[in-house]
Amino acid sequence: MVHFRDGMWLPAKDMWVEYAEEVYEITPRVDGKGLSLLCPTKKILRRGDTLNRSTVTLDINAEADGIISVEATHWAGALNKGPHFELFPHGRPDVQSSIFESDEGTTLTSGSVAATIDPNTFEIRFHSADGAKRLTSLQTRSVGLAYNPAPSTPMQTADMRNLKHYMFTQTTLAVGETVHGLGERFGAFNKVGQSITLWNADGGTSSDQAYKNVSFWLSSKGYGIFIDTPAKVELEVGSERCTRVQTAVEGQRLKWHIIYGPSPKEVLQRYSILTGKPGKVPSWSFGLWLTTSFTTNYDQETVQSFLEGMKARGSPVEVFHYDCFWMKAFTWTSFVFDDDRFPDPKGQIAKLKESGLCKKVCVWINPYIAQQGAAFAEAAEKGYLLKRKNGDVWQWDLWQAGMGLVDFTNPEAVTWYVDNLNKLFDQGVDSIKTDFGERIPTLDVEWHDKSVDPAKMHNYYAFIYNKIVYEALQARYGKNEAVLYARTACAGTQRFPLQWGGDCESTPEAMAESVRGGLGLGLSGFSFWSCDIGGFEGCPPAWIYKRWVAMGLLCSHSRLHGSSSYRVPWVMDDDDQTEEGCSRTLAKWTALKSRLMPYLFAEAQKSVEQGLPLSLRAVLVEFPEDPTSWFLDRQFMVGPNLLAAPVFEESGEVEFYLPQGKWTSYFTGEVRDGPGWFREKHGFGTLPLYVRENTVLVLGSEKAVGAVYDYTEDVEVRLYQVREGAKASLVDTEGNEVGVLEVGSDGKLKDVSVLKGNFAVKEL
Missing domain, CATH: 2.60.40.1180 (Golgi alpha-mannosidase II)
Structure with missing residues (x-):
């Protein structure tokens, strides 16, 4: 984490910090939809104070009803490389805005929300346009820039190669205010008191790392903040300074949007207008999913026996998923079935569907191309893989030996990847599990598109990866028939459902972690979510399996999946056939979800339109006036x-x-x-x-x-x-x-x- 202060009084070690001290000049935009604030890092008492002094420019703009953007810039000449989030992807709505002066200062309104600038005290207050509700503010010493290591003279900044430059803002936290969201996070539900880094990582569900870092948080005071960059964001949520949320990025610019509600539903709906509404998912996807599990030993006969066993025990499978080892070891992702274990994948898939043992089939992929696999030579030769700066293909041996990474900034690589997906669709595959996508290198790499910043590509890769696969499914099966099982995400990825909770242990604590993760992702604009029923790592005792079945079948989507052990119910308890056994328990909850489908599928349509989670929906979404609802992280709507x-x-x-x-x-x-x-x-x-x-x-x-x-x-x-x-x-x-x-x-x-x-x- 980046810390700028050592307590209230001192800068942190090796940090040079400069704060915007006053609003020297306010310049309205010509169209009346914004203000530009010139903010020196020293109070200007005489002409000489304007020399040898940095400034921060604050651009405050009306973006849409209830949405105002704030951008803090130090050196405007710095390149603003992409990728950038696709804002207002469904069209930018008109906004009614105004600028007026009063005894309170200069006020910009954007529909229902407003910002008032008091140049005398350097206070920028965000409030409802009618003045009835105060949201948050930027106060003295809350906007600034920092260098690390601290230069001993300004002359050193002529060469920035060995200096890091940060921009930061600190919005105020009110007494009792709570903060939620920021993606699928598995720690405490209320983020106040936490230091959070928004940087996608494969860290499991029991750490402060997250697969799905979404740069949006929701406040109990009736607003949300969307941080408009896919770069690494460092947040101190009431931690470095207890009364403020500090947002920091490395670079010369920091931009965020404040989104007014006042209810959580209204905040989330406006956020979905800004970053995109969740995609719709087909009705069949709500049924039970069963996988082979990860490293278990399985082949064509195993798949057949699993599906027959599930049907015989009253839990018919809607979607069967072939996990990684549908391909041969050392070849992932080759897009080719292991012909020793699956000699006729197209024929088997057709027979499974014809016999009614499952309706749809999903397979596992990732964007990594192993050196031993059939796809690597072609991808490397044609320039479809990410390269090092010296022209070599970027490779390492973590996960797959000699693997490369598909460079989705290359349009030809995208076409090649989609062509390989279509070959799977030709074999009867209906859905794709887009695993991984978190371990995206940022050092010593050069993307095909030279205009992108490798640091921004780290998180944004999740958006491109899932978008490409989702749209390939749409092109083959229809707009509303596409569905993924995706592990990684960033802001906007809700447009390409659905996401699941990653690698959890087979413990009750891990089930609680998963619930917190699902609640957090739902408060980040995602309508649909699932988890590995029974836990991924380890083999759950029968009682944990059954408790997780009950929770998992009440998620929007429900999948049985494990790592080194199967998740079919009869292996959990020696095929206990009693009412309290695993098989009967799974059958009961599968039947209940089936009965709930008229309600679930109708509400799914509304959730997509409103940008709300279907399940897990935090209780606070429905009962925001109840203070207790903002602390409930072991239950859901x-x-x-x-x-x-x-x-x-x-x-x-x-x-x-x-x-x-x-x-x-x-x-x-x-x-x-x-x-x-x-x-x-x-x-x-x-x-x-x-x-x-x-x-x-x-x-x-x-x-x-x-x-x-x-x-x-x-x-x-x-x-x-x-x-x-x-x-x-x-x-x-x-x-x-x-x-x-x-x-x-x-x-x-x-x-x-x-x-x-x-x-x-x-x-x-």
């Missing part, structure tokens, strides 16, 4: 109307919180009044799953198998303490709305003509 609390104890004991209102247990029908904390004890077939009052919950037929069926036929409609106007949308398997069920003044459904077959309506 499934859409807006279901609250789930995973069980982390073998005994089945669990403590959970219910916000204001009446809540009905899905399993028992018991009604509890919130707010309050509750304790329960559960077997393996249930957990605290509570339905919010005023909910119209549509459940699929108990006879329905899998995720794809008619969501309007033979359904059960449950009315939970409903009032006039309560609604539920009904969609088809493509996600198109086919009707709405609405409660009338008599407390009953107005019109049920959209429902078919033997449907039932129950009042609870």
